[in-house]
Amino acid sequence: MSNPQPALTFEEIRALVRNLPGPDLDAGTAAVQRERTLTKPPGSLGRLEELAEWLATWQGQHPPEVRRPRVAVFAGNHGVAARGVSAYPTEVTAQMVANFQNGGAAVNQLCEAADADLRVYELDLEHPTRDFTQGPAMGEDECCRAMAYGMMAVEMGVQLLALGEMGIGNSTSAAAICAALFGGDAAGWVGRGTGVDEDGLKRKVAAVEAGLKANPTAKDDPFEALRCLGGYELAAIAGAILAARMARVPVLLDGYACTAAAAVLFKADRRALDHCVVAHRSVEPGHTRLLEVIGKQPVLDLGMRLGEGSGAALAINIVKAAAACHAGMATFASAGVTDRA
Structure with a gap:
């Protein structure tokens, strides 16, 4: 993110969203037909x-493959963290990246178990976003640069992209984005995140309320919500999701913060997350609420x-198991097994 010129503008991003490629119905139909046999x-x-057909x-393509999965973790720091909204200090973000x-x-152990390529993307950790309780967290150019940086995670040959984040304070940011996008009281979107106590929970609610008040335009446009209340790593996730759609790469979304970043695109176009599956339900109460709003059933709980x-x-x-069963199982005809009448 050293380039001083914005790689994109919001208007260009909106144009991308308006022209998203749709599903490959021929490949999907082939999967359904094979499944029946x-x-x-x-x-x-x-x-x-369902996962085999989605893939x-x-x-x-049919049959689908998951031989080259990638896990992309984006890391960024949040100015709002200075308000005591996390159980950990902001230096933990860089320490966890290390x-x-x-x-x-x-995540290293889980990637090894899945034979997945892990890539970690740092987004200017020494310079957090601004405290959104005082005004916008990012300028449009900063937000767009972060989105463009996220797009770089989608490289040729990747067959499945799993997205995640690291950023002290980002569950507060996620709650604020969700409240701006979908309404409701701040308390309904806020959870304990890294494990804050009752006073910490109150500080989080107060920060979200202050952020919504300080950024009235966040409720008017989803990309304004991302710019005003989000973080560099959340903007990068949104960019990666867009790039994956353009490149026909299915996406697995992680928990609350990751899904909140994706929800910005859902608010812009309800079809924008059709190529995404939510991997698991976080215990953050806002995540369950968000999943209901965007109509996604998590794979794991x-x-x-x-x-x-x-x-x-x-x-x-x-997902690998789904692809393996779909491609590797015998048909009734090839196995000499009598089909149902």
Whole structure:
């Protein structure tokens, strides 16, 4: 993010959203047709069948493959963290990035288990966004540069992209974005994040309320909500989701903060997240509320709230299993098994 010139403008981003490629119906139909011939009762593999069809539809190929998955974790710091909205200080963001790079975090182990390529993208950690309780967190050029940076995570050959984030204070930012996009009281979107106590929870609610009051334009336009209340890493996630759509790469979204970043695109166009699956339900109460609003059913519900792409990385093996069953199972005809009457 060293380039002083914005790589995009909001108007150009809106034009991208207006011209998103749709599903590959031929590939999706081929998946549905093959599913009907496999040696099992119809629907007996449940979500695995849906995931195989989703993969084929958005990869634009049949059978789908998940031999080259990537986990992209974006890291950024938030000015609002100075208001005591997290149980950890902002220096933990950079320390955890170092932990990722040294292979010591949970996401490293989950990527190894899934044979996934982990990439960590730092977004100017020494310079946090501005405190959104006092005005916009970012200028349009800063927000657009972060989105353009996120687009770089989508490289040729990636077959599945799992997205996550690291940023002290970003669950407060996520709550503020959701409140701006979808309304409701701040308290309904705020949770304990990294584990704040009752006083910390009150500070988070107060920060979200102050942020909404200080940024009235955030309720008028989803990209304004991202600019005014978001963070560099959340803008980068939105950019990565857009680039993945253009490149026909299916996306796994991690928890609350990641889904809140994605919700900016949903608010701009309800079809913008059709190529995305939410990997898991965070225990953050706002995440369940957000999933209901955007109409997404998570793949996993394991009581996780770590962030760093951990839930998305974990779900890769589920998606791999779906693709393996779809492509590898015998048909009734090839196995000599009698189909139902």
